[in-house]
Structures are given as structure tokens and as C-alpha cells.
Amino acid sequence: MRVPLSWLKDYVEFDDTPGNLAERLTFSGTEVEAVETVGGEYPGLVAAEVLESKPHPHAPGLTVCRVNSGTATLQVVCGAPEVLPGHCYAYAPPGTALPDGTAVATRTLKGIDSHGMLLAEDELGLSPDHSTLLDLGPASPGTPLAEILGPPETVFHLEITPNRPDCLSIIGIAREVAALYGTELRLPGFDLTESARAVEDAVRVSVADPSDCPRYTARVVENVRIRPAPLQMRRRLALCGIRPINNIVDVTNYVLLECGQPLHAFDLELLEGRRLAVRRAGTREAITTLDGEQRDLPAGILTICDDSGPVAVAGVMGGANSQIRSATRTVVIESAFFAPALIRSAARALGLSTESSYRFERGVDPAGVEWASRRAAALIKDLAGGEILRGVLDIYPHPVGPRHVSCRWEAITNLLGVKAGPDEIAGRLAALGLEITERTPRGCTVSVPSRRRDIEREVDLAEEFARLHGLDRIPEPPPRSLVVPDADDTHTRATFALRARLVGLGLREVNNYSLVSPRLLDTFRADDPSSRIILPHPVSHDQSVLRTTLIPQMVVTLGRNHARQAAAHAALFEIGRTFSPGKEEDRLVLGLMGPAGRPPLDRRRAVTIPEMFLWLKGILEALLPANNPSRPWGLSPADIPFLTPGTAMQILVHGQSAGTAGILAPNIAAEWRFAGPVAVAEITLEPLLEDFRRIPSFSPPAQYPAIQRDVAVIVNESVKHEDVLRVIRAAAPKELASVELFDIFKGEAIGSGKKSMAYSLQYRSAQRTLTDEEANAFHAAVIEALRRELAAVVRES
Amino acid sequence: MKAVEIEQRQAAALEEIRAAADERSLDALRAKYLGRKGLVPALMKELKALPPEERPLAGRKANELKVAVQQALTERRRELAEARAHPAAAAASFDYSLPGVWRGTGSRHPISSIIERAVEIFHGLGFTVAEGPDIETEYYNFDALNTPPDHPSRDPQDTFYLSDGRLLRTQTSPVQIRYMEAHPPPVRIVAPGRCYRRDTPDATHSANFHQIEGLYVARGVSMADLKGTLAYFARRMMGPGVRVRFRPHFFPFTEPSVEVDFSCHACGGKGCRICKHSGWIEIAGAGMVDPNVFAAVGYDPDEYSGYAFGMGIERMAMILYGINDIRVFYENDIRFLEQFAQ
């Protein structure tokens, strides 16, 4: 909301700079977003009267005028649509400058000399309006513009929180300023002289349901003359962002800005049956609103109707069929209180937010409805002449009185943590217009006017006191520590520790959106499309499904980095949430591309699939270390559509599937044109956190020396490391302390389709030192089993 | 052998030892001089054959030779061992400027860094972490937080609703309700998490973002406690000189409600690009828990009071690291990520 400083000063006295005022408003809850200076000193610019005007002979749209600048009669060419003889406009003579610095000189426009310019509001820096010339109204030619327009105006741009509709007006802000500076609020005085004829004789009013419209008033002014409002009123409207129309409409808008009560003026002669009925729209009703739009009204929307149908959308916008015209003679002034929720849904349904709907949505003051009506009638009579009919039609079946709220001094100071005495608290509340009706040593009761619907409870009074007392006066004691005995956040702490381990392993963390494109999920065929949670109203199709897996976005991330040449190799991870009906699950995803596991001097060689796979597996081994015997895990080949067959693995933890790992399938990798294999793995977070919660139990290191024996087996290439291990472990006695694969060799020397795998075995007894003979016997049993079960050729050492 | 001769032999022996190329030659030299059939035992035997007047001098010289040879052998052995231990270091061809060989450096995402730092600070004050689901009910996200039924934040234009009427939480505040429902007072929690608003993405809006929520409920908690705690947090998070200030505001679930500004860590409050030349940066929304929220979870508002606050993680990261577009957090460009190796 915009508040011109000079207008504010009509209602409240205070002695401070605009900057300080802005600061005090902001720190008492009325946020000043900006302070703007509008207008200027206008050196050399004067009022000029147009003596005659005629169309430019060679340029349609231009007008050639003779103007009286007070000191001379000059010829000026002008592009405005309407230049009326007898009217005074702002005039910049040659040799002067516009407020934006543009120099004004004599120019020739299509062959005709123009000595200076007639100005529109934007050229004067008053508003962005360039549609018409600024009409100065009655002014004597030659009067300096600064004298007519006054000094430059300071305009505050305020942000009003939704709980304070009472601040959506100049008087509302003046009330705050008065409370802040301890001065008096001055409401405008006016004289309401009514004629003998009663309003009841001119118009009839009805409200179908008072809960839709708790208060509706109508007043009538007859014999008005429509003309422009005075310059000052038009300027104030423009400063507040409202376009002046004519004296009647401008008065309704002026009073709206002044006191926050939206008004509407109807031309009584255009009301069929001279009636205004507040009722919900039926089916298939329509109206052309004042903005010229033909609108079908949703059934149930609140309307104002005459005998033929809707003449206004209640609280939102009037209809063209009853609007004030230049021929209007009789005006009905509507001032009402409409149910906020109805106006909000109406404005939303029509996609139309107006100054009126904005205020009705937040709630106007039901007690202020009638004052605004009187104020508008008096102003109309002043500016448009005519007679105000006697009385007002006021349908207000359940008047809203003030509310009484009590508070305890101690409760307020304890809640805020400040020291303040009863007089100080009572004084602050009274300054806000909260009348103290009862006061005891422990507290008080205040009468809350109906405009402050936000004050209902003791804490609300505490807030009122706090914001006037000053939040900067609340002390900052050092934090009090408090241990909550059964608080447990090991899950989060374990997640942090897991992240630290991943970072320590050299992986980089990424963060992707929770919302993904269904097409991307379809590409991977990683989920069951029927169990996706789809947003009915997404912002875009690309972000319309809650992710069911983290892998696709990880691949996109790798692909994007590859395409941007951000990095030739990458090892990335994300810890994120996945969604399925009834379940939210936190998971870890890993993604590798390029020679991520190689030292710097060995990165040019192409990365092979087995190599890439083992890097990925190495990370999993570091995350699921073997030193936790209570959590067995392993990989099991599986059929996974987005992974390369043979590398596609299910991750089993405790024998249950906990995720997938493998090399991205070539057809999917092709979409991102990766240079080599890409490895991905996804695993549920829970088993990974076990290590960080588990308390390890110590077992003493072996006391007796171990005896080492090596064995190399030549086996078919199809034999796996795990097959060899299984045979060794089954054949060896309990004294087998460890088995380590230390070499794999393939070559002509051992024949094609064969490989040699060399293992180092350690034998050790927990009870005594083993003899060579014992170790030899153990080893012989192992060798025999390898020969027998794997058809292996064994080379011992 | 005369004393003079012994001296000459000593000089020759030391020269020979110093020139020894390896351990094996040293062993041979040791045998030659000190061994059972070596020079020193031979000299000792010869002493007896010398005239008595020459014996003392020749004996002293023979002893000197023995000690000198022993020292020379030890010294040369040490030299050879050193050269063997650092052959390349000794060589001019060693290139210490080659790239190091160890696995790459990892990095936390800046959002995680901020969350972890914030949690660590609040941990030190006795706060523990609480979490909640991303998919929430209207009850937890709005109703229980005292949000009126027609409040604009419930508008489907601003909130992602699912077809079953649930929604993607617009704030971390529902965690407050869930936690208080499950735990009697006192409570002292922080709740970091992902939130969603139906915004069109731009430099300051993203379909999802992160918040951290704080809640402290006990007997006698005041707004001064809130201010003191946030002032402590501000100094720990942004730097020792950072101050806080409160501006009155409105939130449905707190009363009184405030917006919290931190003085600009970058310019010390003098005004710069980061603080838009105001010296202050809006960081948090906060206030005293509204009695209606206590009523929703069955706490007695006459016995307990509490404060709550919420801060935007991306916003804090943008301010702290000087980032001006929220979208970079979700683009995951490695050249961005690698700047946060911590």
C-alpha cells in the first residue's frame, strides 16, 4: 500500500524525518518497503491555458494549439488525444528541462513549429500515465507549476500483514503513527446537510442472507454534475496507484484509501426497479464488469442485482450497466461489509483482484461502514453539487460491538522477558485506542474496537505492547541450556557420519529435486508406474512426479557434467528421499563416470567395465565394512532393465534386497553420450547407518604366530573368486585365519579360456604355535579340495 | 713395527675404508684390520718383540689405529645405509612436483554443510534433531498450526496437493506438531528438512527448498530467550561480530511473531551488495508459540510457554557463500560443488 506523507499529515501531527518515521513504522510492525519521492521543483514550468486547438494538417494524431503561458501566446504541437480549449495544462517553455533532465526546445513537427511542450503525468514524474495531459483545472496562466502541484511528495510503500486490515488506509496508518509518537489522531470533519426527501423514497435495498453480507448501507445524492475531481484529489489517487475517472468515482476511491472502506457508486436511473438486492448468483448469469470484460458468473457468487439481474460482483467490481456516466444525475452510494471468505473465492474464481476485494477479503470494520458512506456523500455534494437525501438505508441485523479482553501484567512481561510496569503497559494499550475498562493491581480489561479483529487474547495484547514498547528493548540473555532426558537423534547423527565417510572416500555430494519427469522414470524402467505419486497440479510436466528412485537424476547429473565438460571423471552421491504410496524412504545413490578410481598419471587409458564395476563395489565395501558380522551383505546377479546384463546386481543385506548396483545399460548411456562405462548404485539408507549406531565389541588380536602358505590355481575363466573362496573355506580347518587373493594371470602360458588365481592363506591357532607339519596338512586338504571341486591345476608354493 | 710405520698404516687404512663402495667391501676391510688374522692382533703380538723403551709409544699408536679404524668403519657403514635408504632423494632426477597419488577429494553439498553446521550449533545448546515426512496432511501443515481455513497459503496455487487431499509440506513446522503430540514438555528440537511451494522457478524460488525449524517449550520460556538463542546462533554461524534484530511480523502459529534480521557478516553492517546496502539481512521468522498450537497438541498454555523459529537453508547458504541464484544448488555442476570441499 502507498501512503503519501502530506495526506498522512492531514490526520496526525508528528515531528520527525520521513526516514525516521519509516524506521519506526517498520519496527512497530508496519513494514516500509521503500520511500519514494514523487514530483519535483519544476523550475520554469508553468500553467498554460489552451486558447484554441486544431488537428495538425499533415500528421493525424497531433494537435496544433495556441496557448497562453501567462507572458506570451505561443504555438505548441501536442500528441495527446484530447486538448480542450479553455483548460489549463502543465507547460514547459523552450529552454527549460523536464524532471528527468530532457531539455525542452523549439522543434519542428511535420513542418509546424512547436514552442515547448504540454505535459502528461509521466513527463512530470508524477505517475507512469502517458495517456492524457495533466489537466490543472482552474488555474491562472503563468502560475509556476510548483505552486499548483505543491512540493515534491514523499510516498511510503508499505507491506501490511494479513492480520491488520485496519492498516489498509491512510487513517489506519495515521492511528499507528499517533500511537507511536503519542499524538492525537484527527479524523476529517465534514458537514452532512440532507434534503427533506427521504432515501427510502428513492431506492429499495434487500439482503437475501445476512451471513453473506452482515451490513449493507445505501445513500443517495441527487442532481449531481459529473466532472473531473479537483487536482489535489486526482493527484492523491494517482500517487496511490489509482487512475482518476470522474468526481463521483474518484470520491469513492478517495474514501476507500482514506478509511479503508470500499464503496461503490451506482447510477440510480440505470437500476431497473430502483432496487439493489444482495444475493447469490444463480446459474447462467453474466455481467460486463467496469473493465469491459464480459464475465459468466459462477453460480453462488455474491452479486448486487436490480430487477433485471446483476449490476455488480459484490465487493469485487461494479457492472458497466449501472456505472457513473457523464449524464449521471442521481448516485447511490453503496457501503457494506461482505463476508471475507465469499469475496476471496469470488476474486479467485474471476481471476480479479481489486482494491475493494483486497480489503473485503481481509475484513473491513463493520462499525466504519456508515461513516464512510456519510463521508462520501458529503464529499460528493462538495465536488458535484446536488442534494443528499435524508437518512441511510442500513441493513445491519446483528451489530458487532467492541470485544473485551483481559490481561495480566506479569504474564505479559514474563512472555516477553522484559521489565515494564503496569502504567507503561496500560499506556501503550490506550495509545492504540484500546480503552481500559477495568484495572486491578494484577492486570486490566480493555475494550477492543471492531476494526481490530486480530485482538482476542492476552498474547495478542502482549504483542501490541511489545511492538510499541520496542523489540530492540527485549534483552539477549545467553542461551539457557536444557537437556531433554529421552531425546534421541541418532538417526540424524548417523546420517551425518555416513556423509562424512562418503566425502572421506572422495565422493562429491549432489542434491536433486524431489519432483521428476515421468518420461525420465519411463526411460529407466526402474519403477512400477502404477505406484508413482503424481501431482494433479504440477508447475510443469518435468516436475510432476515424486521420485521413486534417485538413479535417473544421478545419471542426468553425470550426463550434464559430461556435456558441459565440467569434469572428465566424477564420483558423486546423493542422500535423498523416495516416495511410493504409504512410504517415504531415504536412500543413497552413487554415480561414477570416467577414470574416477585411477591415479593422475593413468587416466588416458579407456576404463573397462570390470574396472568400473570394482570401483563401485569398493565404495560399497567401504560403506558396508566386513567388520560388522551382524550385518551380512553381498551382491547377487539380477535382471535390472537399466543395467548392463552381467553387471546388474541386487544388493542383499541380511539376505533382503536393499538396492541395486551395476553398469548403466548401453542403450540408456547412449542418451547422454558418455565416453565410457557409467556405474550407479542405489541402496536404502537404514543398513548403512548401522555401523554408526552399533557399539563394536572387542576381541583380542591373536597371540600366536601365523604360518603362511600360498596356492595358485589354474581354472576355467568362468570360475569366480567366490567359488574358490567357498571351496577353500569349506575344506580348511578352523585354524584358517585369512585368505587373500593376490594375483590373477591370463596368458598363453596357461592356455586360452583359463586363468591363474593366486591366494595367500594364513593358518593360526588360538591356543598354541602351529608346527610346519600341521600347516602342511591343513594346506594339503585345501589343495585337494580345489583340485577335486574346481578341476583346478594347482601350483603350490 | 715402529710407531711411525703404524701411523702410516693407519692413514692408509682410513683412506681404504672411506673409499669402500659397499657393505661387502667394508666387511672385508673389517676382517683385514680387526679380524682374528687382521692387522691389529698382529700388531699387538709384535709389540712384545720391540725393545722395552719403544713399547709404550708403539702400544699407544696401535691402540689409536684400532679405535680410528673402528670409527671409520661405523661412519662409512652409516653413510652407505643412508644412501641406500634414500636413493632417489639423493638423485637429481627425483621430481617432487608430480601430481600426488591418492583418491580424489570429496565434498558435502553446500545445503548439507549449512544443515550440519546449524545442527551442530544447536546441539551444543541441548537441541536434538526431529524429523517428519515430506508428504503431510492439511491438519499438520495448516490446521494444527492455527492457520485459518481460508488462509492464502492453503491456496492450490501456492501449495502442491496430492489427489488424496494430502500435500507436500510447505514448511518444516508440522514437525513441531508431530513432536509435541508424541512427547510431553519440555521439548527442545531442531528439524531440518525439505519443503515445497508451488512457485515458478527463478533466481530466488525453487520447487523444493530446505528449512530448519527450532522449537523450545518449557516453563517460563520468554521472547528474550528466543533473542538470546538466535543471537548466539548468528555469531556462531555467520561470524563473531554478527548481531540480530527483531521486526514485528505475523505468522498464524506464533504470537507475538517477528522477522529476524542478522547484521551483514560481509560488510559488518556498513552496507554492501550482499545486504542490498542496508547492513541487515532477513534470515528467520520466529515468535512465541501461539496458545492455539498448544491447544492442538494438548499442552497447557497457562503452564508452558515456548518459542519457535524457522530459517531457509538455501537462503543462508546464498548469503554466507555469496551465491545469487538458488537454482545452482540443484544443477550440481561439479565446478560449483568442488568449491565446497568441507
Ligand SMILES: [Zn+2]
Ligand atoms: Zn553487507
